Amino acid sequence: MPEQNDVILKVQGLQMRFGKLEVLKGVDTVIRRGEVIVVIGASGAGKSTFLRCLNRLETPTGGDILFEGESVVHAGRNLNHLRQRMGMVFQQFNLFNNLSVLDNITLAPIIVKKMEKAAAQQEAMQLLARVGLQDKAQAFPAQLSGGQRQRIAIVRALAMHPDVMLFDEPTSALDPEMVGEVLDVMQQLAADGMTMVVVSHEMGFARKVANRILFMENGVILEDGSPEDIFDHPASDRLKEFLGKVLH
Amino acid sequence: MELNFSFMTKYWPLFVRGAGTTLVLSVFTVLIGLIVGVVLALMRLGKFKPLSFLSAAYTEFIRGTPLMVQIFFIFYALPQMGFKIPNITGLGFDFPRFASGILAMGLNSAAYVGEIVRAGIQAVDKGQTEAARSLGMTAWQTMRRVVLPQAFKNILPALGNEFVTVIKESSIVMVIGITELMFNTSQVYSSSYRYFESLIVCALVYFVMTFTTSRLLAVMERRMKRDA
Numbered sequence: 001m002p003e004q005n006d007v008i009l010k011v012q013g014l015q016m017r018f019g020k021l022e023v024l025k026g027v028d029t030v031i032r033r034g035e036v037i038v039v040i041g042a043s044g045a046g047k048s049t050f051l052r053c054l055n056r057l058e059t060p061t062g063g064d065i066l067f068e069g070e071s072v073v074h075a076g077r078n079l080n081h082l083r084q085r086m087g088m089v090f091q092q093f094n095l096f097n098n099l100s101v102l103d104n105i106t107l108a109p110i111i112v113k114k115m116e117k118a119a120a121q122q123e124a125m126q127l128l129a130r131v132g133l134q135d136k137a138q139a140f141p142a143q144l145s146g147g148q149r150q151r152i153a154i155v156r157a158l159a160m161h162p163d164v165m166l167f168d169e170p171t172s173a174l175d176p177e178m179v180g181e182v183l184d185v186m187q188q189l190a191a192d193g194m195t196m197v198v199v200s201h202e203m204g205f206a207r208k209v210a211n212r213i214l215f216m217e218n219g220v221i222l223e224d225g226s227p228e229d230i231f232d233h234p235a236s237d238r239l240k241e242f243l244g245k246v247l248h
Numbered sequence: 249m250e251l252n253f254s255f256m257t258k259y260w261p262l263f264v265r266g267a268g269t270t271l272v273l274s275v276f277t278v279l280i281g282l283i284v285g286v287v288l289a290l291m292r293l294g295k296f297k298p299l300s301f302l303s304a305a306y307t308e309f310i311r312g313t314p315l316m317v318q319i320f321f322i323f324y325a326l327p328q329m330g331f332k333i334p335n336i337t338g339l340g341f342d343f344p345r346f347a348s349g350i351l352a353m354g355l356n357s358a359a360y361v362g363e364i365v366r367a368g369i370q371a372v373d374k375g376q377t378e379a380a381r382s383l384g385m386t387a388w389q390t391m392r393r394v395v396l397p398q399a400f401k402n403i404l405p406a407l408g409n410e411f412v413t414v415i416k417e418s419s420i421v422m423v424i425g426i427t428e429l430m431f432n433t434s435q436v437y438s439s440s441y442r443y444f445e446s447l448i449v450c451a452l453v454y455f456v457m458t459f460t461t462s463r464l465l466a467v468m469e470r471r472m473k474r475d476a
Contacts, residue, residue, distance in 0.1 A: 057378055084384030094379035098397040107393060108383035153379075160383055 008033045008068060008164055008195055009054060015062030016049050016219075023049045025219035026063065031164070031197060036190045038206040039199045040230075041216035042242060047199045050216065051168050054197065055086045068163070084112060087157030091169040093149040095141040095156070101128070102137040105156045113160065120159070127155040131185050147178030151185050158189075165189065167198040203246055207231055215239050255440040256449070266432030267453050273350060273428055274415045278361075280354025281410065285361030290391070292366055303362070310359035315420055318356055323348040323424045341427075349421040357414055364406045368399035401472060408465035412458045419454075429453060 009031040016024035023046045031037060039047045052058040054065060056072050056079060065072040067082050075082055096104050105124040109115040128134040131151040141149055150170055157165060167186065171179045183205050190196055190209050200206060206213055206227060213230040215223040217238050223230060231247075234240045291303035310318070323345070326332075333344040333351075372395050380390035419430035429450060437446035 055382055057382060080384045080386055083382055086382070088379070088382035090375055090379060092373075092375050094373070094375035096376060096379070096394050098394065098401070108380075108385055111389055111393065112384045156379075157383070 006033050010066040013063035017061045036196045037212045038210040039214045045216040046219045051199050085163045087162035087165040089167045089170045091172050093153045105159050146174045147181045150182045164195040255442050259436045262432040266429035269428040273418045276350045277353040277414045278411050281357030281361040284358035285365050288362030289365035307359045319352040322352040349426045364403050368403035372398045
């Protein structure tokens with residue numbers, strides 16, 4: 001359980017509509033510093049949309065998100081500053097194909113945070129060493145396995161020293177034998193005290209690493225509780241049905 | 249009916265100089281086309297609707313009117329309205345004439361290159377932009393550092409084809425008296441009355457330029473694929 005209780009993200013009445021399709025129908029929750037939150041639910045429940053609203057890759061059509069007290073939805077020019085403090089890891093890795101691993105990691109620290117190139121590279125090498133990939137610094141994304149790419153994507157986000165890390169199904173596009181190496185890095189990150197919001201279908205990871213689990217269904221958070229609450233004492237029939245399908 | 253190439257001993261320098269002018273003309277045309285084309289593509293893809301409309305209108309208008317009209321417009325019509333390209337003396341050639349030709353060709357090429365660039369940008373995976381923006385990069389930083397380099401790589405073959413097209417189409421600027429290959433060829437056949445032979449030589453010189461260019465591009469393309 002997190003020791004500090006300060007709120008890092010506050011989500012209020014979040015709504016998202018794509019044309020006629022209502023994907024989020026009023027999501028309310030609070031994320032505290034140091035919490036590791038895993039969002040679970042069926043496809044189309046709105047998990048990814050919820051996550052992508054947090055750093056406004058999707059602009060919500062209603063409600064608000066307060067990141068350390070500042071509105072993300074009404075951020076204006078300040079949005080880029082807010083995004084610097086929210087790292088994001090994608091299902092498809094999205095490493096910059098035109099840049100080497102080292103340049104992938106140092107690009108934003110150098111051009112956004114105006115870090116010295118040498119200092120940024122030194123830090124990138126230390127981060128790469130933490131995920132065991134320092135020998136890949138000069139490689140290009142196309143030369144790496146999915147698991148390697150995703151570990152580097154995590155390092156790229158960490159190089160900005162974010163206050164919170166958002167993970168959008170980080171292991172869904174990986175071959176089964178590579179899932180473990182990525183989850184290990186994430187678990188290490190959680191142990192170091194990083195605040196994390198993870199959309200995932202990895203129930204084992206959720207149970208072991210999460211402090212809190214959000215079960216989303218049909219655009220709302222249907223249940224919110226500790227892993228024991230969610231996995232051992234599901235309240236709703238819908239969650240029981242979902243767990244019955246994914247936990248066999 | 250017999251072929252006689254003896255005029256070549258006297259006139260060959262005209263073909264060489266003409267080819268040189270054609271190449272210089274084409275390089276500048278493609279440069280202007282690329283720069284203006286990138287601007288047109290960014291305007292077209294941007295969120296600001298009036299600029300997007302302006303870019304689309306420009307592209308449609310340029311592609312829907314003859315290049316010859318555009319060349320005459322810039323060379324004859326604009327000076328009439330007071331828009332004169334200032335002369336630069338001491339260059340050894342008629343600068344306003346040459347510049348008018350390059351400008352007209354470049355602005356024409358830009359309409360086509362703009363569409364190539366737009367397609368190239370749109371072919372870059374959306375995830376690349378999302379990743380850059382999620383790191384706090386601005387839209388422009390994302391475009392310059394991540395999207396455009398990848399788009400450029402995608403469109404290099406199409407840009408090469410545009411260069412080949414421009415080499416051939418530049419023959420049209422003979423109508424405003426630029427002494428490029430086609431113009432010089434016309435000088436040769438009207439002095440020597442050797443139409444058939446002059447045009448054969450002219451065609452061969454064009455072909456050598458376009459074929460060499462496309463072979464060079466093929467090599468470059470293979471090399472880039474290997475490095476990727």
